[in-house]
Amino acid sequence: MSETTPVRTRRSGPVAAALVAGAALVASCASPQTSARGGDADEVKVALVTSVSGPLASYGEQYLQGFEAGLHHATDGTGEVDGVKITVLEDDDAGDPAKGVSLVKKRIGQGVPIVAGTVASGVATQIAPVAEQNETLYISGPAATDEVTGAGDHTFRSGRQTYQDVVTAKAILAAGSGGAGGGRVVVLAQDNAFGQANVAAVREVLGTDGTTVAPVLAAPSATDLTPTARKVLAEDPDMVFVAWAGDTAQSMWATLEQQGVLEQATVVTGLDIRASYSVFGKARDRVTLLAHYVPGATRTPEAEAMRAYFAEKGWQEDLFSPDGFNAAQMVVEAVEAGGADGDTKAMIKALEGFEFSGVKGPNTVRAEDHALLQPMFQAEFDGRTPTVTRTLDPAEVAP
Structure with a gap:
C-alpha cells in the first residue's frame, strides 16, 4: 500500500455514472478461462456478508439499506456500470466468524471478485486474511475494530474505526x-x-x-x-x-x-x-x-439522495446507513478501475487515496493503510x- 499514490477525486451521482467504465471482474481463485461473474459477460457480482440475524441484525439491516441507496445513487438508478449489471448477493453471517469465513470462501470459489461487510468485528478480522490469501477485494463494513485497518493490501474500510x-x-x-x-x-x-x-x-x-x-x-x-x-x-x-x-x-x-x-x-x-x-x-x-453519525444532521448531496431513496422505500436512516452508502460508492470506483480484465491491482490503486463526498461529508481512503478518514461528531x-x-x-x- 503505497504512501505516494496520488489522491484522486470522483464525482458522484448522474455525472459520475456517465463516466463509469464497463467492468468484467475475474476472481483470483478462478482460472484464466473462468469468468468471475459465473460466465455472464454483462454482470458483476458483489457479495455482501453481514448480520441479518443474531444480536447485530439491526446494524446489518442499516448497512444493507445504505448500500442499496448508494448503488442507486452512484449508478443513476440503473444498477449498472456502463451497461454491466451489478448483482448483489446477500449472505447472513449471524455474527459468527466461522460462518462468515465459510460464506466468503464459498463466494470466492464461485468467482465473486468483491466482498463487502460485515457489522461484526470478530467476523471482519477473520474475513480480511481470507481476502488477502485469495487476492479478493474486501471492503469492510461498520465493524469498528482497529485490526481491520492495515490488515492487507486487499482490505479497505467503508466505516469508522474504534x-x-x-x-x-x-x-x-x-x-x-x-x-x-x-x-x-x-x-x-x-x-x-x-x-x-x-x-x-x-x-x-x-x-x-x-x-x-x-x-x-x-x-x-x-x-x-x-x-x-x-x-x-x-x-x-x-x-x-x-x-x-x-x-x-x-x-x-x-x-x-x-x-x-x-x-x-x-x-x-x-x-x-x-x-x-x-x-x-x-x-x-x-x-x-x-x-459516528447523527441521522438527519448532514446536508451533503449524498445525504439528501439517501433520504429521498429511503423515503420511497419507507425506511429510516440510522447509525450505519452511511457505511453501506460509502461501500457502494467504493464498489463503483473499483469496478470502473478494474476494467474488463478484472485487474485487482488496478482496483486497489483506484481506492488508495480515493477522495469522495459521502453522507457524512468528505471521505478519504488513506493510501498507506486503507483507513477511511471522515468527520466525527459530538452530540x-x-x-x-x-x-x-x-x-x-x-x-x-x-x-
Whole structure:
C-alpha cells in the first residue's frame, strides 16, 4: 500500500455514472478461462456478508439499506456500470466468524471478485486474511475494530474505526476540561473483539499525561450486570468510557443508574442506533455523546439522495446507513478501475487515496493503510432525539 499514490477525486451521482467504465471482474481463485461473474459477460457480482440475524441484525439491516441507496445513487438508478449489471448477493453471517469465513470462501470459489461487510468485528478480522490469501477485494463494513485497518493490501474500510471514536472522546473531554490530563478512566465494555479493541484504543489515546486506564469487561451473554457496575465503582473512576453494543444496552444503562455510577464519574459513550435512544432512561441527560453519525444532521448531496431513496422505500436512516452508502460508492470506483480484465491491482490503486463526498461529508481512503478518514461528531439529546453540537474535521480524528 503505497504512501505516494496520488489522491484522486470522483464525482458522484448522474455525472459520475456517465463516466463509469464497463467492468468484467475475474476472481483470483478462478482460472484464466473462468469468468468471475459465473460466465455472464454483462454482470458483476458483489457479495455482501453481514448480520441479518443474531444480536447485530439491526446494524446489518442499516448497512444493507445504505448500500442499496448508494448503488442507486452512484449508478443513476440503473444498477449498472456502463451497461454491466451489478448483482448483489446477500449472505447472513449471524455474527459468527466461522460462518462468515465459510460464506466468503464459498463466494470466492464461485468467482465473486468483491466482498463487502460485515457489522461484526470478530467476523471482519477473520474475513480480511481470507481476502488477502485469495487476492479478493474486501471492503469492510461498520465493524469498528482497529485490526481491520492495515490488515492487507486487499482490505479497505467503508466505516469508522474504534480509534476514531476514542480520539473524538478525547477531543470532547479536552474541550470540557481545558486540556487538563490525569485521572482514572474505566472502559466498560463486553469481552469480545469490539470491546477489547476499545480498551486498546483508550489506552493508546487517553492513557497519557498521567491518566490510568482500567478495563471492566462483561461477558457478552451476561444479563445481570449489577456485578459489572460494582466493579466499575470499585475502580473509583473519574471517567467511564462505555463501549456497548447489542440487546443488553438498556439493562446496562439502567444498572449504571441504579448503582450510582452516573453520579460518581463523567460517563462518555457513543451514540447508538435510533432504537437505543430510549434505553438511556434517566441517564440521557448525564452522558457525553460522541457520534459516528447523527441521522438527519448532514446536508451533503449524498445525504439528501439517501433520504429521498429511503423515503420511497419507507425506511429510516440510522447509525450505519452511511457505511453501506460509502461501500457502494467504493464498489463503483473499483469496478470502473478494474476494467474488463478484472485487474485487482488496478482496483486497489483506484481506492488508495480515493477522495469522495459521502453522507457524512468528505471521505478519504488513506493510501498507506486503507483507513477511511471522515468527520466525527459530538452530540447531545434535545428531548427524545440527538442533535449535533460539534463537527470534528477528518484530520482531527484521523487514526
